[in-house]
Amino acid sequence: MGVTFITGASSGMGRSLAKHLALQGEAIAAVARRKPLLDTLVEEIAREKGRAVALECDVTEQACVFATVTEAERRLGSIDRLVACAGGGESTFVETFTAAQISRVFALNVGGTANCIEALLPGMLQRGTGHLVAVSSIAAYGGLPGAAAYSAAKAAVSNMMESLRIDLRPRGIAVTLICPGFVRTRPSAKKKRKPFQLEVEKATRLMCRAIMARKRYYAFPAPLVLAAAVGRVVPASLYDWLLAGQGPRLKPVT
Ligand SMILES: NC(=O)c1ccc[n+]([C@@H]2O[C@H](COP(=O)([O-])OP(=O)(O)OC[C@H]3O[C@@H](n4cnc5c(N)ncnc54)[C@H](OP(=O)(O)O)[C@@H]3O)[C@@H](O)[C@H]2O)c1
Numbered sequence: 001m002g003v004t005f006i007t008g009a010s011s012g013m014g015r016s017l018a019k020h021l022a023l024q025g026e027a028i029a030a031v032a033r034r035k036p037l038l039d040t041l042v043e044e045i046a047r048e049k050g051r052a053v054a055l056e057c058d059v060t061e062q063a064c065v066f067a068t069v070t071e072a073e074r075r076l077g078s079i080d081r082l083v084a085c086a087g088g089g090e091s092t093f094v095e096t097f098t099a100a101q102i103s104r105v106f107a108l109n110v111g112g113t114a115n116c117i118e119a120l121l122p123g124m125l126q127r128g129t130g131h132l133v134a135v136s137s138i139a140a141y142g143g144l145p146g147a148a149a150y151s152a153a154k155a156a157v158s159n160m161m162e163s164l165r166i167d168l169r170p171r172g173i174a175v176t177l178i179c180p181g182f183v184r185t186r187p188s189a190k191k192k193r194k195p196f197q198l199e200v201e202k203a204t205r206l207m208c209r210a211i212m213a214r215k216r217y218y219a220f221p222a223p224l225v226l227a228a229a230v231g232r233v234v235p236a237s238l239y240d241w242l243l244a245g246q247g248p249r250l251k252p253v254t
Contacts, residue, residue, distance in 0.1 A: 001025035002080030005072055007059050007116060010037035012185035013135065013207070014085035016200050020208035021083070022050035029072035029079065031055045032086065051076075059086045059112030069119040081131040082120050083211065084113040087157075089139075089150025093250040097148070105149035110156045117164070121173075128172040133211055134161045138181045138219060141228035142239070146247025165216060174214045178207055181224035196224045 004021050008014030010032035018028050022045045030038045030052050038054030045052040053075050057068040073079060087109045090101060113134050124130025139147055140154035158177055165175035182194035183203040198221060210218035219225045231239055 001027070003027045003029065003072075003076045003078065004081040004083055005029040005031065005069065005079045005116070005120065006083040006085060007031045007057075007112065008084075008086035008135075009041060010034040013180070013183060013200055013204055014083070015041055016204040017083065017085060017207055017211075018052065019045060019048075019050075020204055021211070022052060023048060024208065024212055025050075026081070027076045028052035029055055029068075029076055031057050031059070031068060031072075033058050059084075059115055060107045062115045062118070065112075065115040066119045069116075073123075078123055078127065079120055080124075080129070081211075082116050082133060084116050084132075084134040086112050087135060087154075089147060089153070091146045091248040092148040092150075093146065093248075095250060102149045102152065105153045106156065109150075109153040110160065113157055114160070124173050125171055130173040131176065131211075131214060132161070132164065132168070132173065133176040133178065135207075136161070136177055136179050138179050138224055138228050140179060142231050144247070145243050145245075174216075176211055176215055177217050178210060179217075179219035179225075180207070181219075181221050195227075196221045 001024065004026045006014055006018050006028060009018045009030035018030050018041060022028050028045060028051065030041050032038055033056060035054060035056040042052045042054045053072065055068045055072055057064045059065055069079065089105055092101060117132060134157055136158040137154040139151045140158040143151045158179065161175055161177040168175055180203055182197040183200055184197050185200050206220055
């Protein structure tokens with residue numbers, strides 16, 4: 001099969017997705033900052049007779065991404081697929097809002113994905129084949145309370161991938177945009193379950209299926225997608241009323 005360059009492979013959905021893709025026969029270039037976690041992932045994949053290499057990289061550092069792509073191609077051959085899963089957010093509070101926080105979240109989610117695309121796209125264009133996959137979020141559908149940075153950054157990721165999807169199709173390169181709802185990536189008995197939250201294993205099984213089918217767009221779970229889509233067409237006053245007070249609380253300084 002092919003070679004997949006997957007970021008955010010040290011934990012959560014990226015790690016689980018890397019294992020699913022390896023089981024489909026993909027050779028995996030597993031990328032993240034925490035190398036020891038990548039090393040254990042590579043061992044786990046090898047035990048299942050799969051092939052993977054661990055590559056330490058901060059996706060916000062463009063030079064590091066370019067060097068990592070070169071190293072991955074030296075060890076595994078030309079890369080057929082990018083799965084840009086590295087990402088995440090920070091809660092935003094009106095009392096502590098800074099432009100620097102917004103930039104930081106954009107640098108990881110948008111900049112990190114764009115750095116990987118810039119490094120991989122010329123080779124794909126030259127070969128006339130390839131697959132770009134990005135993990136955005138249902139949070140991209142609209143602004144959520146306490147998520148000014150994350151909702152904005154994921155909306156940017158979604159729109160960037162949709163633009164590229166249209167532009168790259170005639171060039172033989174597929175684009176898949178994935179928008180998960182809430183996924184439980186860190187087991188925590190204490191934390192309250194979020195609406196329609198999925199376990200990481202179930203979520204990544206669905207994501208793997210969408211990737212292998214080269215779907216253009218995959219958002220899940222359906223009830224949350226529907227709720228988010230309805231949120232786009234109701235009056236803004238109703239949207240605000242429904243979501244008021246639903247955001248995270250700023251912890252008082254003690
Ligand atoms: N969990 C959810 O409910 C949910 C819902 C919708 C979308 N998502 C999206 O799904 C993706 C995975 O989320 P998750 O919940 O699985 O999060 P997670 O467990 O926190 O994993 C995030 C991954 O991103 C990597 N990462 C973070 N900063 C990085 C950097 N600068 N350079 C390279 N790698 C970096 C982390 O690895 P290192 O720390 O080792 O670098 C880690 O492997 C994210 O894009 C997230 O926004 C999550």
